[in-house]
Amino acid sequence: AQSVTQLGSHVSVSEGALVLLRCNYSSSVPPYLFWYVQYPNQGLQLLLKYTTGATLVKGINGFEAEFKKSETSFHLTKPSAHMSDAAEYFCAVSDTDKLIFGTGTRLQVFP
Amino acid sequence: DTAVSQTPKYLVTQMGNDKSIKCEQNLGHDTMYWYKQDSKKFLKIMFSYNNKELIINETVPNRFSPKSPDKAHLNLHINSLELGDSAVYFCASSRNTQGSGANVLTFGAGSRLTVL
Numbered sequence: 001a002q003s004v005t006q007l008g009s010h011v012s013v014s015e016g017a018l019v020l021l022r023c024n025y026s027s028s029v030p031p032y033l034f035w036y037v038q039y040p041n042q043g044l045q046l047l048l049k050y051t052t053g054a055t056l057v058k059g060i061n062g063f064e065a066e067f068k069k070s071e072t073s074f075h076l077t078k079p080s081a082h083m084s085d086a087a088e089y090f091c092a093v094s095d096t097d098k099l100i101f102g103t104g105t106r107l108q109v110f111p
Numbered sequence: 112d113t114a115v116s117q118t119p120k121y122l123v124t125q126m127g128n129d130k131s132i133k134c135e136q137n138l139g140h141d142t143m144y145w146y147k148q149d150s151k152k153f154l155k156i157m158f159s160y161n162n163k164e165l166i167i168n169e170t171v172p173n174r175f176s177p178k179s180p181d182k183a184h185l186n187l188h189i190n191s192l193e194l195g196d197s198a199v200y201f202c203a204s205s206r207n208t209q210g211s212g213a214n215v216l217t218f219g220a221g222s223r224l225t226v227l
Contacts, residue, residue, distance in 0.1 A: 043219050046216075088152055098144070
């Protein structure tokens, strides 16, 4: 069965610093991978997804993620954090008919 | 226009009561889902429907009964509410049907259920 593991339930960065949120997956088939963001008291929004093709995927708000099969990873990065990036981030893998989510990483951004 | 809308946004009720949460999507999607998010933010799928047909039932107690009158609506009825049912319930929808793993889910804003 597919699964994802997000390392670090909380990540804190200063405004302008690099953001790195880690996600490792387990899948018996080539995975479809996603990152979603949840702002306070809101639903989840898609940041980006990897299906096939280019392993570096660019998403909204300056985020990107790289699919590394050899490391079974799909880490999310952003070169320069903004205060508005503070939110909960979820990595997910598609399991045929549904998405399996990781436990989430709360990103805090300090001025 | 909100793509996936859920009502109510907040629901506070006593143990043992029965309550419903409604969900509607205006995206023309074929598949709808209910996810439960617990106090630790963990998201777990409960049900999915494709064109009014139940596709996924993830070992949810039978006190939970989804109903899909048409493909744009998926309601969730909960009988005999328990303290452990307190959570945020998210409705979502996607365009594609079974086996299409690249589905992108569009989520509603959530319904926060508090059982006292």
